[in-house]
Amino acid sequence: xxxxxxxxxxxxxxxxxxxxxxxxxxxxxxxxxxxxxxxxxxxxxxxxxxxxxxxxxxxxxxxxxxxxxxxxxxxxxxxxxxxxxxxxxxxxxxxxxxxxxxxxxxxxxxxxxxxxxxxxxxxxxxxxxxxxxxxxxxxxxxxxxxxxxxxxxxxxxxxxxxxxxxxxxxxxxxxxxxxxxxxxxxxxxxxxxxxxxxxxxxxxxxxxxxxxxxxxxxxxxxxxxxxxxxxxxxxxxxxxxxxxxxxxxxxxxxxxxxxxxxxxxxxxxxxxxxxxxxxxxxxxxxxxxxxxxxxxxxxxxxxxxxxxxxxxxxxxxxxxxxxxxxxxxxxxxxxxxxxxxxxxxxxxxxxxxxxxxxxxxxxxxxxxxxxxxxxxxxxxxxxxxxxxxxxxxxxxxxxxxxxxxxxxxxxxxxxxxxxxxxxxxxxxxxxxxxxxxxxxxxxxxxxxxxxxxxxxxxxxxxxxxxxxxxxxxxxxxxxxxxxxxxxxxxxxxxxxxxxxxxxxxxxxxxxxxxxxxxxxxxxxxxxxxxxxxxxxxxxxxxxxxxxxxxxxxxxxxxxxxxxxxxxxxxxxxxxxxxxxxxxxxxxxxxxxxxxxxxxxxxxxxxxxxxxxxxxxxxxxxxxxxxxxxxxxxxxxxxxxxxxxxxxxxxxxxxxxxxxxxxxxxxxxxxxxxxxxxxxxxxxxxxxxxxxxxxxxxxxxxxxxxxxxxxxxxxxxxxxxxxxxxxxxxxxxxxxxxxxxxxxxxxxxxxxxxxxxxxxxxxxxxxx
Numbered sequence: 001x002x003x004x005x006x007x008x009x010x011x012x013x014x015x016x017x018x019x020x021x022x023x024x025x026x027x028x029x030x031x032x033x034x035x036x037x038x039x040x041x042x043x044x045x046x047x048x049x050x051x052x053x054x055x056x057x058x059x060x061x062x063x064x065x066x067x068x069x070x071x072x073x074x075x076x077x078x079x080x081x082x083x084x085x086x087x088x089x090x091x092x093x094x095x096x097x098x099x100x101x102x103x104x105x106x107x108x109x110x111x112x113x114x115x116x117x118x119x120x121x122x123x124x125x126x127x128x129x130x131x132x133x134x135x136x137x138x139x140x141x142x143x144x145x146x147x148x149x150x151x152x153x154x155x156x157x158x159x160x161x162x163x164x165x166x167x168x169x170x171x172x173x174x175x176x177x178x179x180x181x182x183x184x185x186x187x188x189x190x191x192x193x194x195x196x197x198x199x200x201x202x203x204x205x206x207x208x209x210x211x212x213x214x215x216x217x218x219x220x221x222x223x224x225x226x227x228x229x230x231x232x233x234x235x236x237x238x239x240x241x242x243x244x245x246x247x248x249x250x251x252x253x254x255x256x257x258x259x260x261x262x263x264x265x266x267x268x269x270x271x272x273x274x275x276x277x278x279x280x281x282x283x284x285x286x287x288x289x290x291x292x293x294x295x296x297x298x299x300x301x302x303x304x305x306x307x308x309x310x311x312x313x314x315x316x317x318x319x320x321x322x323x324x325x326x327x328x329x330x331x332x333x334x335x336x337x338x339x340x341x342x343x344x345x346x347x348x349x350x351x352x353x354x355x356x357x358x359x360x361x362x363x364x365x366x367x368x369x370x371x372x373x374x375x376x377x378x379x380x381x382x383x384x385x386x387x388x389x390x391x392x393x394x395x396x397x398x399x400x401x402x403x404x405x406x407x408x409x410x411x412x413x414x415x416x417x418x419x420x421x422x423x424x425x426x427x428x429x430x431x432x433x434x435x436x437x438x439x440x441x442x443x444x445x446x447x448x449x450x451x452x453x454x455x456x457x458x459x460x461x462x463x464x465x466x467x468x469x470x471x472x473x474x475x476x477x478x479x480x481x482x483x484x485x486x487x488x489x490x491x492x493x494x495x496x497x498x499x500x501x502x503x504x505x506x507x508x509x510x511x512x513x514x515x516x517x518x519x520x521x522x523x524x525x526x527x528x529x530x531x532x533x534x535x536x537x538x539x540x541x542x543x544x545x546x547x548x549x550x551x552x553x554x555x556x557x558x559x560x561x562x563x564x565x566x567x568x569x570x571x572x573x574x575x576x577x578x579x580x581x582x583x584x585x586x587x588x589x590x591x592x593x594x595x596x597x598x599x600x601x602x603x604x605x606x607x608x609x610x611x612x613x614x615x616x617x618x619x620x621x622x623x624x625x626x627x628x629x630x631x632x633x634x635x636x637x638x639x640x641x642x643x644x645x646x647x648x649x650x651x652x653x654x655x656x657x658x659x660x661x662x663x664x665x666x667x668x669x670x671x672x673x674x675x676x677x678x679x680x681x682x683x684x685x686x687x688x689x690x691x692x693x694x695x696x697x698x699x700x701x702x703x704x705x706x707x708x709x710x711x712x713x714x715x716x717x718x719x720x721x722x723x724x725x726x727x728x729x730x731x732x733x734x735x736x737x738x739x740x741x742x743x744x745x746x747x748x749x750x751x752x753x754x755x756x757x758x759x760x761x762x763x764x765x766x767x
Contacts, residue, residue, distance in 0.1 A: 059093045158174070572587050626664055746759075
């Protein structure tokens with residue numbers, strides 16, 4: 001033995017001999033000794049199995065032999081002594097270890113120990129060993145024991161047969177087991193084992209499902225325990241979870257740490273240290289979780305620890321987690337390792353490496369040799385993936401990383417990706433070309449504007465705008481048309497991109513787009529472009545500004561934004577007058593229509609100043625407005641406009657026209673009074689509603705009516721007093737004090753006649 005082997009052997013022996021060492025430490029020492037090639041290790045393990053004074057070591061060695069299925073002939077005799085000895089604690093570990101031997105002689109020795117001349121507990125232990133041995137002689141012995149005189153032995157044998165064969169319907173029925181064995185014991189070994197394997201396969205699935213459920217229950221229970229533990233005791237409990245001998249408990253501890261980090265809560269140095277130790281945990285699941293956790297904790301030594309784990313790790317799932325963690329750190333010092341892992345033949349590892357590389361390059365642009373070597377590694381691995389024709393996720397990750405690296409030598413790969421069957425790969429190709437600024441690729445990109453995947457179509461629209469937006473504006477605008485692009489998300493993307501392109505466009509381009517949109521009826525978008533057109537025309541001092549303003553005003557009016565339309569049209573008239581355009585009268589009429597649509601009486605003063613021909617046309621439109629308002633029962637509009645027109649238009653109207661206007665005004669006032677009286681009546685009723693908010697809303701609406709509510713309120717007040725509805729009376733008087741403060745002298749305590757008299761005086765105009 002070498003000096004190092006001698007030191008190692010001494011260390012492990014000391015751990016097994018030391019009574020202060022934990023059971024887990026002893027098992028780890030025994031496992032390491034069992035894996036060593038030098039014969040002294042086997043001799044030492046045999047000695048520990050033979051030493052009844054060190055039960056903990058006996059159990060540790062036996063359990064390791066059972067777990068690894070790696071027994072030596074030298075262990076059989078001491079294990080049999082453990083099985084048949086007086087110490088019960090070592091009996092079952094010995095049975096489990098012996099069950100791993102395939103030697104018929106060992107099986108026969110166990111069968112002998114099931115005989116009636118042995119102690120019951122020894123017989124039960126031997127039966128437990130036989131139930132793990134897929135051998136006809138074991139089954140035969142167990143079936144014979146079903147006729148044993150000891151009921152416990154019969155029950156143990158039946159249960160062992162159930163577990164061994166996974167036949168659950170026989171239970172402890174000796175007759176059924178005997179008949180089954182009679183029918184099967186003479187089958188060829190291969191056929192018998194195949195039947196047994198099928199049964200065991202079903203049992204394995206059942207147990208796995210049951211284990212999943214048990215793990216879930218364990219996790220929920222431990223998390224609940226943690227959550228209900230006082231804050232000052234939680235860390236000790238968590239550290240206990242992280243150090244527990246059961247890996248599923250340690251997994252719960254890792255999940256709690258992860259929740260703590262996600263909630264932006266502090267993680268103590270002790271817990272951080274324990275998480276770092278988990279990077280070398282025997283359970284690969286813990287190593288995977290630890291890799292992601294240490295990246296989230298981001299301590300100073302995290303990078304080096306992850307790089308060391310990556311170098312030592314051989315489980316694919318853990319390597320993927322380590323690479324993901326390195327990507328999370330985005331440290332350029334990991335670049336060399338990531339580039340090396342991109343070449344991995346394991347698609348999942350290469351995918352994770354490429355994703356991590358993309359994050360590193362995205363944080364700090366690569367340059368020089370680093371950039372070139374990274375691009376080359378990605379390209380080489382991409383060619384392999386493309387040739388194999390599988391791994392769309394890998395191809396996407398490689399292309400995305402190429403895009404982050406931004407090396408021109410990747411352009412051909414991006415172009416090739418445009419025809420990939422996977423949409424995600426095509427998308428990565430589009431983004432890559434856009435990122436490189438490959439203007440010569442626009443034709444190939446434009447072909448994908450009809451791609452079956454909406455994400456690809458959206459990316460193409462953005463890429464075309466970025467590379468040559470002016471050239472491809474018409475194509476982008478076409479994707480805003482529902483008749484061309486069925487997906488609303490893509491249409492919105494196209495609108496957003498088109499607006500960005502048009503934001504710097506000249507008025508000529510904007511004018512063309514306005515005409516195009518005018519044919520399609522995209523009112524909202526047309527308004528935006530018209531606004532941009534007017535602004536561009538103003539900057540250019542365009543001679544067509546007046547025409548642009550007219551179009552903008554007309555679109556606003558059509559969209560129901562009459563007041564805004566009037567503002568734009570007023571400016572249009574000013575511009576056209578300055579250029580002595582023949583279109584001034586038509587533009588003025590358009591402004592007049594917008595003012596009427598906005599119920600703005602200022603239009604009527606302007607009308608009075610117009611020449612006869614224009615006056616006649618506009619007055620006709622004014623009358624049309626009154627008629628349409630009357631048809632729609634908009635009596636407040638009729639009254640406002642009729643009343644506003646009476647004085648300024650009187651000198652320009654004939655006696656018949658003035659009479660007609662007075663008639664319209666009188667009729668409008670009467671109808672408006674009815675409408676307002678009806679409204680006041682309804683609101684007065686709401687003043688007595690059970691809901692306080694409804695009462696307040698009604699009072700606020702009556703107050704907002706102002707003086708127009710006074711006359712109807714007096715009618716309502718008279719009715720309330722007559723009917724002796726005191727609460728209604730009180731509510732109305734309260735509103736009147738606000739809307740008509742000049743009405744004074746009302747005494748709610750006076751008799752009815754006196755109050756009615758005062759109401760009539762108010763109605764007749766007395767204060």
